[in-house]
Amino acid sequence: MSKAYKTGWFDRKGWSDIIIGLPYVWLVALFLLPFLIVVAMSVATKTPTAPPFSFGGDYPLLNWEGYERVFSDGLYLRAFLTSVVNAAAAMLLCLIVGYPMALGLVRVAPAWRNILLMLVILPFWTSFLLRVYAWMGLMGKNSWFNKLLTDWWNFVVPVDWAVNSIPMMHTNFAVVLVMVYTYLPFMILPLYASLERLDTTLDEAALDLGSRPHQVFFDITLPQSVPGIIAGGMLVFIPAAGELVIPTLVGNSASPMIGRVISDEFNQARDWPMASAVAVALLVLMVVPTMLYSHFQAKSGGAK
Amino acid sequence: MNRRPVFLITMLCFGFAFFYIPILSMIVYSFNESRLATVWGGFSTKWYVSLFSNRQVIAALILSLKIALISATVATILGTMAGIALARFRKFRGRVLFSGLVTAPLIMPEVITGISSLMFFILLADWIGWPGQRGFTTVTLAHITFSMVFVTTVVQSRMVQADQAIEEAAMDLGSRPWQVLFDVTLPVIFPAIMSGWLLAFTISLDDVVITAFTTGPGATTLPLLIWSKVKLGVTPDVNALATLMVLVVGLGVVLAGILMSRADRRRDADARLAYQANE
Numbered sequence: 179m180s181k182a183y184k185t186g187w188f189d190r191k192g193w194s195d196i197i198i199g200l201p202y203v204w205l206v207a208l209f210l211l212p213f214l215i216v217v218a219m220s221v222a223t224k225t226p227t228a229p230p231f232s233f234g235g236d237y238p239l240l241n242w243e244g245y246e247r248v249f250s251d252g253l254y255l256r257a258f259l260t261s262v263v264n265a266a267a268a269m270l271l272c273l274i275v276g277y278p279m280a281l282g283l284v285r286v287a288p289a290w291r292n293i294l295l296m297l298v299i300l301p302f303w304t305s306f307l308l309r310v311y312a313w314m315g316l317m318g319k320n321s322w323f324n325k326l327l328t329d330w331w332n333f334v335v336p337v338d339w340a341v342n343s344i345p346m347m348h349t350n351f352a353v354v355l356v357m358v359y360t361y362l363p364f365m366i367l368p369l370y371a372s373l374e375r376l377d378t379t380l381d382e383a384a385l386d387l388g389s390r391p392h393q394v395f396f397d398i399t400l401p402q403s404v405p406g407i408i409a410g411g412m413l414v415f416i417p418a419a420g421e422l423v424i425p426t427l428v429g430n431s432a433s434p435m436i437g438r439v440i441s442d443e444f445n446q447a448r449d450w451p452m453a454s455a456v457a458v459a460l461l462v463l464m465v466v467p468t469m470l471y472s473h474f475q476a477k478s479g480g481a482k
Numbered sequence: 483m484n485r486r487p488v489f490l491i492t493m494l495c496f497g498f499a500f501f502y503i504p505i506l507s508m509i510v511y512s513f514n515e516s517r518l519a520t521v522w523g524g525f526s527t528k529w530y531v532s533l534f535s536n537r538q539v540i541a542a543l544i545l546s547l548k549i550a551l552i553s554a555t556v557a558t559i560l561g562t563m564a565g566i567a568l569a570r571f572r573k574f575r576g577r578v579l580f581s582g583l584v585t586a587p588l589i590m591p592e593v594i595t596g597i598s599s600l601m602f603f604i605l606l607a608d609w610i611g612w613p614g615q616r617g618f619t620t621v622t623l624a625h626i627t628f629s630m631v632f633v634t635t636v637v638q639s640r641m642v643q644a645d646q647a648i649e650e651a652a653m654d655l656g657s658r659p660w661q662v663l664f665d666v667t668l669p670v671i672f673p674a675i676m677s678g679w680l681l682a683f684t685i686s687l688d689d690v691v692i693t694a695f696t697t698g699p700g701a702t703t704l705p706l707l708i709w710s711k712v713k714l715g716v717t718p719d720v721n722a723l724a725t726l727m728v729l730v731v732g733l734g735v736v737l738a739g740i741l742m743s744r745a746d747r748r749r750d751a752d753a754r755l756a757y758q759a760n761e
Contacts, residue, residue, distance in 0.1 A: 193659055195568075198574055201630065208627040212602035213586075216594065219601060229604055231600040235597075277495040282490035294494070296739060301501055303731045306688050307708050312504035315511060315716050321509070321520040325733035359500065409666045421593025422691050427712060431753040437593045444597050464590060 209477060220244055220454035230449050244455025254439065258463065261436040264350055264425075265418035267359035272365040273407065273413050275358065280369035280406075281399070284376075295370070302363045310427050313356045317346040317428065352428040353435070357418050363400035364417075372406025373399070404475070412472045419464050435461050505728060512721035520716060529722040535629030538707060539723065546687055546704040549618065553625035554683035558627065561633025561682070562675055566667070568634070569641030587631045599624045603696065618696030624696040625686040632685060633678035640674035 221240040222231040233240075248254045283294055301309060316323040324343050332340045346352050376399065384394045422437035429435065434442070436456065443453035512530075516523025533539060564584055567574070574580075587595065603620050607613055613620055648670070652662045668675075690705045697706065711720055 194571055194574070197563045198567045198571065198580070201560045201634075202580055202583075204560055204627070204630070205564075205587075208573050208599075208602075208623060209587055210583060212598035213590075213594075215601050215605060216598045229601075238550065268760045275493070275497060275500070278493035282487075282494040285487055285490055286494070294498075296735065297498060297501070300732065300735055301505070303684060303735055304505070304728050305705065305708070307690055307705050308508075308720075308727060309504070310722060311708070311712050311724065312508045313510055313717070314712070315520060315721070316504055318520045318716060320518070337656060341660070359504070362497075362501070368651075372673070400671070416589050417591070420593055422593050423709075437591060440597065441494060444600075450601065453597055457591075460591060461594065465591065469589065 218456055219450050220458045222451045222454075223352055224449050224451050229450070230448050241451065244452050246458065248455055248459045254436075254459075257434055257436045257439045258459075260350065260417045260433050261333075261460075262464070264353050264357065264435060265415050267354045268361060268418045269365075269411050269414045271354065271358045272362050273411065276365035276369055276410065277403075277407075280366050280373055283366070283370050284373045298363050298366050306360060307423065309360050310356055310424055313352070313359060314347070314428060317352055317355075319343045319345075319347075335407045343464055349428075349431055350431050350433065353421075353425050353430075356424050357414075357421065360424070361414045361418060364413040367470065368409040368413065369403065369406040370401045372409070376402050408472050408475050412468055416465055416468055420460060425464055507586045508721050509725045509728065512718065512725040513720070514718055517718065529718045530726075531721050533722050533726075536719070538702075539704070542702050542704040542707040545618070545701065549622050549625060550686040551681050553622050553629060553686045554679050554706045556622075557626045557630035557682040557686075558633050558675060558679040561630035561678060562671070563639050564630070564634040565641055565671075570646070584631050584634050588635070592691040593603060595624075596626060596692045597647055599627075599692065600695040615699035616696060620696045620698070621693050621703070623699060624692050625689065628689075628692060629682035629685045633675075633683050634641075636678040636681065640671045644670045701710045719727030 193197070218233075219231060221242060221244070222233050223243075224230060225232045229452070279298075283291060283298070286294065315321060317325060320343075324346065328341060328343050331344060346355075363431060367456045380398050381394050384398055385391070389397065420437045421436075422441055425435045425438050430436075440453050440456050443449045443456060447453075489630075509521070511522075513525050513527060513635060514522055515528070517527035530672075564580075568581060568584065571577075599620075600616075603613055603616055644667075649662055649666050652666050657665065690709050693703055693706055694709065697703070702710075708720060708723065711717055
């Protein structure tokens, strides 16, 4: 009885088995198993059969060719580099735009705060695809936005540099811009959460002791919000690095990002082993290190 | 301290302009007479008319809603179970693997989830003859899998905050386990379950990548239909569709906000009354 008292109703026999078992079995069957198939597939050999692979009967049962190509073929290396650069640029810009916004949200009058927070979240509820699409309309050659930018450009630069329109679509610039647009709420919300908890009496104390406002910011506010920066950075970087929709719609197909490469290897080249090898490489090279970094940063931050 | 708010408020204005100008521009151009989606040619509502008479769009919308309703409901049931398990069962065999399985889909790049699910379904069809054709069922299964972990996250964090002593008190007072579950635990975490369901519903309704990989002939969801149109460039009827979606979502969010703040106020009033009665 004392054990039941300690742990509650949910430890009764039968109940706990169902409550743990059902989601467990579901995730193992429909997430873990498919993922293990990818890992296994990455060392299979491509064949012209359907499904297009085999674990060859020849001596090296495992075929490491996919991984060798990931690290030797310029196509894959460039794709990785493009992904890292684009995702890092999107993350930094999100931080630069999102940090003052989050701080502003903390500082505005509470009556405004909930409305403004709702306005930050609202685009998140509208379709992701349509938010990307909205920028396709703005960046096109004949759009009012492009014309506005072109006029401004022609006004600012010497006459020789004048252009008819600014080529924005199908560039990495467009990819980064749209990523910032779609992922900005993911940066603002964790930053807001960590800034909201800060003790403002510390700011006042520092001001009383003679700190300038910018010193207060760099010495007190910024260091305390590092967990929020890391959480937000991770929430932007990881999906941005593996992004498929944005580069497909507004990106430069001559320098694809890694998500596009995986999708093309799979759908167009029908090379399952190669697509799987690139997918595993994406996880090992980018996702796992980001997770580990944020995990240890969060830990060391918590220890302080 | 005095100068900073000016800068912050400027940045807020800039940020909200950045958020909303593209959407407003899209709304304005949905009333554009011209077929060229980016050149203004006068006011017209003809794209809305053509949208409502487009059977493909209506069918895709119905399919999307069906998939979202089923997958959100199943995902909420499974996700809530997983959330309860992680928050309340301290030790069970395979807990480490289980909590890993609940986190991994959150950070897995969509492309990888997409190809892994597709390979899984193709190989499964090869091994046991099911699923014979990909479509409604396979998309729903994939949606349940990646949206249930969002429900788990929401429910788990609510469960951790909730006071476990109430459950123990009910046990002490002689409630049977299922009574504790239905009378105490579920009412306490109900708001989390609701927001989990809503999250799962919108994630399913919005998904492009995983749906594109797991669907088959004849099962085109609304995002997939938009995707195939948008890949060809900007078209005015997509502007109209987008405007309607923004309108529905905006109204829904505002309505939910009003209802929630009203419920909050009522709860506060009830709490005050209860407090006064006890004095």
